[in-house]
Amino acid sequence: xxxxxxxxxxxxxxxxxxxxxxxxxxxxxxxxxxxxxxxxxxxxxxxxxxxxxxxxxxxxxxxxxxxxxxxxxxxxxxxxxxxxxxxxxxxxxxxxxxxxxxxxxxxxxxxxxxxxxxxxxxxxxxxxxxxxxxxxxxxxxxxxxxxxxxxxxxxxxxxxxxxxxxxxxxxxxxxxxxxxxxxxxxxxxxxxxxxxxxxxxxxxxxxxxxxxxxxxxxxxxxxxxxxxxxxxxxxxxxxxxxxxxxxxxxxxxxxxxxxxxxxxxxxxxxxxxxxxxxxxxxxx
Numbered sequence: 001x002x003x004x005x006x007x008x009x010x011x012x013x014x015x016x017x018x019x020x021x022x023x024x025x026x027x028x029x030x031x032x033x034x035x036x037x038x039x040x041x042x043x044x045x046x047x048x049x050x051x052x053x054x055x056x057x058x059x060x061x062x063x064x065x066x067x068x069x070x071x072x073x074x075x076x077x078x079x080x081x082x083x084x085x086x087x088x089x090x091x092x093x094x095x096x097x098x099x100x101x102x103x104x105x106x107x108x109x110x111x112x113x114x115x116x117x118x119x120x121x122x123x124x125x126x127x128x129x130x131x132x133x134x135x136x137x138x139x140x141x142x143x144x145x146x147x148x149x150x151x152x153x154x155x156x157x158x159x160x161x162x163x164x165x166x167x168x169x170x171x172x173x174x175x176x177x178x179x180x181x182x183x184x185x186x187x188x189x190x191x192x193x194x195x196x197x198x199x200x201x202x203x204x205x206x207x208x209x210x211x212x213x214x215x216x217x218x219x220x221x222x223x224x225x226x227x228x229x230x231x232x233x234x235x236x237x238x239x240x241x242x243x244x245x246x247x248x249x250x251x252x253x254x255x256x257x258x259x260x261x262x263x264x265x266x267x268x269x270x271x272x273x274x275x276x277x278x279x280x281x282x283x284x
Contacts (some may be wrong), residue, residue, distance in 0.1 A: 001085050002060060022259040024058055029266045030092045031155075033271040038087060038094045040153060041265050042115060043194075044180060045160030045181030046173060047100035050196035052244035053094050055084055055086060055162065058262050061255035063089055066248050081113070081129075085122040085152070093266060096154065097124045103172045112180050119144070155269035157191045163223050163240075164201040182230055188275070190268040192237040193227050194202065194261060199242050210251045212240035239264055 031039050043051040056167065060066055084097045099107055107115075107126045114120045121140045128134045159177060185189050199206040202220050211217050224238045239261040242254050 019259060021258045022263055023258070026062065026093070026259060026263055026266065027090055029274055030268070031091075031262075033272070034277050036155075036273060037151065038092050039229075039266050039269040039273075040085075040092040040094050040096060040118075040155050042098065042154045042157045043160055044098055044112075044177075045100060045194075046100050046162060046165070046169075047105075049100065049112060049160040049162045049165075050241075050243050051100065051160045052099050052192075053196065053245055054196070054241060054258070055088075055097060057241065057243045057258045058088060058253060060089065060244060060250060061258040064250065065283065066244070066250075075128045081125050083120055083122065083126065093262070100258055101173065101176055103170055106172075106176050109179055109183060110120045114196055116154045116157075116183070116189055118154065118192075120150045121148070121152070130268070142214045143191055144246055152178060154189060155272045156265055157189055158194050158265055159191060160194045160196060162193040163220075163227075164197040165259055166223065166227060177230075188235075188272075188273050191231060191233060192265055192268055193233065193237050194241055195224065195227060196241055196243060198223075205242065209242040209251075209257060212242065212257065237268065 029039065031037070032170065043054065045051045056066070056079055075155060081099045083099070085094055087094045095275045096115070099105070101107065105127070111120065113223060121144060123136075124140055125133050125137055159178075159181070176201050195212075198220060199209060201223065202211070202217060204211045204217050205220060212220055215221060220240070224235065224240075228235050228238050241261050242256060243258075244251075
């Protein structure tokens with residue numbers, strides 16, 4: 001099976017029409033049949049891979065507004081260590097943003113397991129730097145209930161991958177991704193790979209972001225194949241996106257890719273909840 005985006009038309013009118021339909025599908029997506037109020041999607045990635053930028057991009061694609069609720073930081077500034085859970089306005093979708101990792105800073109595998117189980121609350125600090133932050137964490141953890149933990153369980157995991165940097169990734173970073181992917185597989189939580197910075201990787205994508213899925217763009221397709229093989233996932237779950245980073249001008253093509261990717265994530269989350277519901281209904 002090919003990439004999920006391989007059947008997208010390059011006709012602008014067709015894509016623009018589909019953008020409206022995608023937005024409607026995302027707003028209509030509702031997990032209440034599975035006794036859940038939101039689809040919870042966990043974002044994991046290196047520093048500067050584009051996790052926070054993806055939240056901002058999807059927010060714009062859905063609402064038409066630029067609202068940088070999730071701060072975008074560069075590697076030369078302080079790295080946030082705080083877990084943030086943000087519901088996309090007008091949807092039943094939560095994007096759960098974790099601390100970015102590099103060679104010397106990463107969340108522990110034990111913390112990954114707790115995140116997947118819903119045991120770490122919003123605003124939890126992964127690396128508290130002083131007694132005040134330790135106390136804040138203790139307070140947050142003490143306020144948890146069985147109901148809140150259940151509501152915070154993760155339904156799909158997104159590995160946010162810098163397409164321009166993937167082949168230069170260091171061994172410690174690869175090790176973190178491999179170990180985390182194994183944990184997700186053991187917990188039977190579906191994963192997708194969101195590939196960012198393709199406009200820096202390919203001049204064709206820089207000129208037209210919709211070319212990120214084009215079969216003729218062998219450079220990008222080769223990168224998708226590398227990432228697919230690394231995570232051991234189907235090509236249809238390797239999702240291209242070009243985030244907003246330095247502009248306040250809406251671009252329907254960027255919106256289109258973001259909406260398409262988000263809908264695929266919801267599809268994975270829905271599949272997970274359906275499987276769990278079937279297991280619950282058939283205990284034998």
